[in-house]
Amino acid sequence: MNLLTPLGLLGLFAIAVLILIYIIKPNYQQKIVSSTHIWKLSLKYRKKRIPISKFRNILLIICQILILSLCAFLLAQPIIEAQTVESKDEKIVIIDASAGMLASSEGETRFERAVAQVKSLATQVMAQNGTLSVILADGKPSFIVQRAGSTALHEIYAALDELVIPDEMKCSYGAADMESAMNLAESVLLENDKAEVLLYTGTKYIDKGNVKVVDVSELGEWNAAILGGTAVLDENYYTFSIDVASYNRDTQLVLCCDIYGVNMGLSTITLKTTVTCESGQPITYAFDTADESSSPVGVYMYDYAHIYLENTDDAFSYDDDLYLYGGTKDTIRVQYFSSKPNNFVSSALMSLRDLLRTRWDIELTEVRSGEPELEGFDVYIFEHQMPQTLPTDGVVLLFNLDREPVGLGLTLGDKLSGDFSLAPGTAHPITNYINSELIEITEYRRILTSSEQLAQAGFETLMYCGGDPVFLVKNQSDAKVGVLSFSLNKSTLAVLPEFPMLMYNFFDYFLPPTLTDYVFDVNEKVTLNARGPVLTVTGPGVQEQFENFPNEMSLSVPGIYTSTQTLMSGKQAVDSFYVKIPAQESNIGREEDSLANPLIKPVEVPRDLDLLIYFASVLVALLFVEWLLQSREF
Numbered sequence: 012m013n014l015l016t017p018l019g020l021l022g023l024f025a026i027a028v029l030i031l032i033y034i035i036k037p038n039y040q041q042k043i044v045s046s047t048h049i050w051k052l053s054l055k056y057r058k059k060r061i062p063i064s065k066f067r068n069i070l071l072i073i074c075q076i077l078i079l080s081l082c083a084f085l086l087a088q089p090i091i092e093a094q095t096v097e098s099k100d101e102k103i104v105i106i107d108a109s110a111g112m113l114a115s116s117e118g119e120t121r122f123e124r125a126v127a128q129v130k131s132l133a134t135q136v137m138a139q140n141g142t143l144s145v146i147l148a149d150g151k152p153s154f155i156v157q158r159a160g161s162t163a164l165h166e167i168y169a170a171l172d173e174l175v176i177p178d179e180m181k182c183s184y185g186a187a188d189m190e191s192a193m194n195l196a197e198s199v200l201l202e203n204d205k206a207e208v209l210l211y212t213g214t215k216y217i218d219k220g221n222v223k224v225v226d227v228s229e230l231g232e233w234n235a236a237i238l239g240g241t242a243v244l245d246e247n248y249y250t251f252s253i254d255v256a257s258y259n260r261d262t263q264l265v266l267c268c269d270i271y272g273v274n275m276g277l278s279t280i281t282l283k284t285t286v287t288c289e290s291g292q293p294i295t296y297a298f299d300t301a302d303e304s305s306s307p308v309g310v311y312m313y314d315y316a317h318i319y320l321e322n323t324d325d326a327f328s329y330d331d332d333l334y335l336y337g338g339t340k341d342t343i344r345v346q347y348f349s350s351k352p353n354n355f356v357s358s359a360l361m362s363l364r365d366l367l368r369t370r371w372d373i374e375l376t377e378v379r380s381g382e383p384e385l386e387g388f389d390v391y392i393f394e395h396q397m398p399q400t401l402p403t404d405g406v407v408l409l410f411n412l413d414r415e416p417v418g419l420g421l422t423l424g425d426k427l428s429g430d431f432s433l434a435p436g437t438a439h440p441i442t443n444y445i446n447s448e449l450i451e452i453t454e455y456r457r458i459l460t461s462s463e464q465l466a467q468a469g470f471e472t473l474m475y476c477g478g479d480p481v482f483l484v485k486n487q488s489d490a491k492v493g494v495l496s497f498s499l500n501k502s503t504l505a506v507l508p509e510f511p512m513l514m515y516n517f518f519d520y521f522l523p524p525t526l527t528d529y530v531f532d533v534n535e536k537v538t539l540n541a542r543g544p545v546l547t548v549t550g551p552g553v554q555e556q557f558e559n560f561p562n563e564m565s566l567s568v569p570g571i572y573t574s575t576q577t578l579m580s581g582k583q584a585v586d587s588f589y590v591k592i593p594a595q596e597s598n599i600g601r602e603e604d605s606l607a608n609p610l611i612k613p614v615e616v617p618r619d620l621d622l623l624i625y626f627a628s629v630l631v632a633l634l635f636v637e638w639l640l641q642s643r644e645f
Contacts, residue, residue: 012622015088022083026076033072067640074637081630091620100141101158101203103196104129105222106174107212108149109187110533110596113180114213114326116229122182124227125211126175130168132209137161142206144199147174148192149183150534150567158199184329184569185533186593190607193222197609204611214601220608228599233259235323236330236597237266238293239530242316242338244369248301248309249338253318255296257288259600264288265321268298272314272339280307283321291598313338315587330597334571334589336529341584343371343522348383349394349410355505356394356410359514366515370524389522389580395498404580406491406521411498412456420468421483421494424457431455433481436472441484441493441516445509447474452504455481455497470494488544491521491579523561525574525586532593536563542584543576550590566590 014020106129112122129145136143138161145156145167155170156163174181196208208221213228238254251268268282282298282305300310318333325331347356357377364373378384383393385402394410401407401418409416415423435447458480465472465480469490474482476497483494499505504513523540531537539546539562546557548564550572555564566572574586595601 012089013092014084015090017087020083020087022086023080025079025083029072029075029079071637071640074633074640078630078633078637081626081633085623085626085630089622089626091622100136100139101143101199101206102132102136102141103144103146103199103206103208104132105146105148105152105189105192105196105208105210106155107187107189107210107214108147108182110182110184110329110592111213111327111599111601112182112227113184113329114228114232114234114599116232116326120180120182121213121227121229122180123175124229125225126171128211128225128227130171133164133167133171137164137167142203143167144196144206145171146192146195147181148187148189148210149181150185150188152188152192152195154195158202183533184567184592186596193607193609197611200609200611208609210606213599214603216603216606218605220606221611222606222608224606232326232599233257234325234327234330234597234599235262235264235288235320236327236594237318237320237333238330238594238597239591240318240333240335241530242313242335244311246301247311248299249311249313250300251282251298251316251318251335253296253298253333254293254594255286255288255320256291256293256597258291258598261289262287264323266296267319267321269317269319270300270310270313271316272312273308273310274312275339280310282306291600310338312340327597327599329569330592333530333591334587336587336589337526340368340370340372343373343390344376344388345373345390345392346376346378346384346388347392347394348378348396348398349392350379350396351394351500352377352379353394353410353499353505355499355510356392359511360392362511363514363518367518371522387580389578390518401490401492403489406493406579408493408495408517410495412494412496418490419492419494420460421470422459423496424459426454426456427477427479428454431476434475436474436480436482439471439473439484440520441513442473443516444512445516449507450474450502450504450509452476452481452497452502454501455479458483458494458496486521489579493517493521525576525584526588529588531566531588531590533567533569533590534565534593535590536565537588537590538563539574541576543578546574546576548572548574 106125108122112125113120133143140161143156143159144154146152147155155174156167159167200206207223209223209225211225211227213226216224235257236255238256240251240253243250243252253266255264255266257264264286266284266286269279271279273280284296286294286296288294298305300306300308315338316335318335320331323331345360347360360375364375367373383398385398385400386404389405391402391405392408395413397409397412397414397416399417401416403418412423415421431452433447433450433452435442455476465483469485469487470483472480472483481496485492504510522542525540527538539548539557540560544558548555550566551568551570553566553572569590569592572588572590576584578584
């Protein structure tokens with residue numbers, strides 16, 4: 012218990028005054044009376060009352076002393092102080108581990124300088140018996156050290172040293188998720204809202220908030236960067252557009268473009284130019300290979316292009332190169348066999364060849380009589396007359412079946428004639444943007460296989476006619492088949508916009524592009540698809556196999572990656588792509604408006620217990636007891 016006004020205890024002197032009063036208080040005086048009888052009665056009365064009166068007097072003086080004491084304590088304002096833990100010096104350190112921290116000067120990166128400075132800070136904090144937390148802010152921030160005390164200095168050193176092991180540096184090649192790093196800092200602030208948050212980085216911030224930003228960049232650091240690039244096929248020739256910039260220095264850059272495997276040959280051509288970069292503004296330069304003044308030959312096909320900066324001595328070398336792929340298209344061999352060729356099918360295939368020319372080089376073969384080829388093609392289309400055996404090395408599309416090819420796995424019935432409208436079946440990518448109810452037919456061949464047997468065989472029903480399946484699809488590793496059991500000549504499908512859309516969806520579904528692009532940023536999602544059952548991706552430190560498609564992966568190291576798959580025909584299809592540093596990380600001198608800050612939620616401080624009300628309650632009770640003792644006659 013503590014007293015807010017200790018001088019109030021001077022009131023205890025009133026107890027001395029009370030005792031003094033009792034000392035000088037006059038006693039009973041003896042007097043001679045005339046009557047012996049009265050005297051005897053008086054003695055008798057006193058013998059009965061005096062013991063009780065003495066006890067009452069003792070109780071009275073005790074009550075009065077306690078009353079005076081309580082009054083004194085009330086004047087002194089007594090409290091019981093809440094127990095509080097002494098706040099120690101605590102630091103929460105966030106180390107920026109984004110790609111920009113790999114910028115170096117005099118052989119030392121910003122990341123290494125940050126770790127060295129954090130080690131020095133750890134020594135100071137531990138010397139003051141403080142607490143230290145260290146957060147690594149990369150793509151997925153995590154604690155390196157969490158609320159370590161003074162006895163953990165060696166463990167802190169070991170954890171920090173692991174971050175900068177040569178050839179195993181823990182600095183990432185992507186952007187830092189600073190918001191998640193601050194969320195981790197919040198978890199520590201919930202324990203101690205007085206902890207100081209420090210960020211070691213090379214990025215400048217106009218509004219830092221409550222975070223102390225420690226700049227680990229060095230004067231004179233600059234960076235020349237290739238930010239990105241594209242290869243666009245324009246009027247049958249490629250144009251290579253490259254984005255470049257120079258940060259922290261105005262300079263002229265020599266931009267080179269080496270193009271390999273030009274026009275299906277083994278030749279390589281080199282294009283070169285000088286670009287002036289000022290004020291950190293990106294510049295886009297286009298190498299137009301159709302322009303004879305800039306290119307010795309028009310490039311309509313290439314294996315890959317290597318874009319690079321010549322003779323740079325900048326602080327950040329990870330963005331001085333770029334590789335562009337996708338200049339060589341796979342040839343898709345399509346065989347269309349029909350005893351009565353349909354111009355609608357031929358027209359749709361020709362349109363697809365133009366529409367998909369940036370993805371595939373479609374080679375179309377039409378067979379009108381004789382026996383069709385049953386191997387060597389990627390897509391087989393049979394109409395009216397079916398083959399004896401179903402091809403097994405490509406995708407098969409069957410129109411208006413006249414019999415059951417071996418390997419199809421369907422049981423056919425008779426033909427039905429009449430006026431029919433189709434109904435939709437299972438939702439499927441092949442029927443995207445197609446309204447089945449608009450399609451009318453006058454004849455179709457029944458498929459007698461039950462729905463349970465169709466499911467067991469791997470077929471999905473996409474359209475029905477009067478409850479009968481008329482459009483089936485199977486997509487398995489050893490069989491990719493589409494079946495339409497009616498004739499285009501006896502339906503409205505061929506004259507509707509739904510038919511070219513259906514053909515496009517069919518090709519897009521069974522012959523998907525392996526990659527959606529050929530250049531990705533570090534940690535960006537790469538969508539993968541395949542025409543074979545298995546796809547393998549290899550690259551810097553990565554070898555991963557995929558069996559379900561479409562699938563996704565993200566890559567944390569820049570460089571060249573290759574996807575490999577074995578097609579149904581047994582051939583191998585190989586595609587390459589490049590993963591680069593995010594463009595924003597190339598700006599090593601960037602200044603941002605504000606820095607995400609952790610939310611500081613003050614820890615609830617225990618309140619002191621005020622004893623005034625309790626002392627006052629006891630005082631009232633004692634006053635009542637004292638009054639009671641004074642008023643009673645014993």
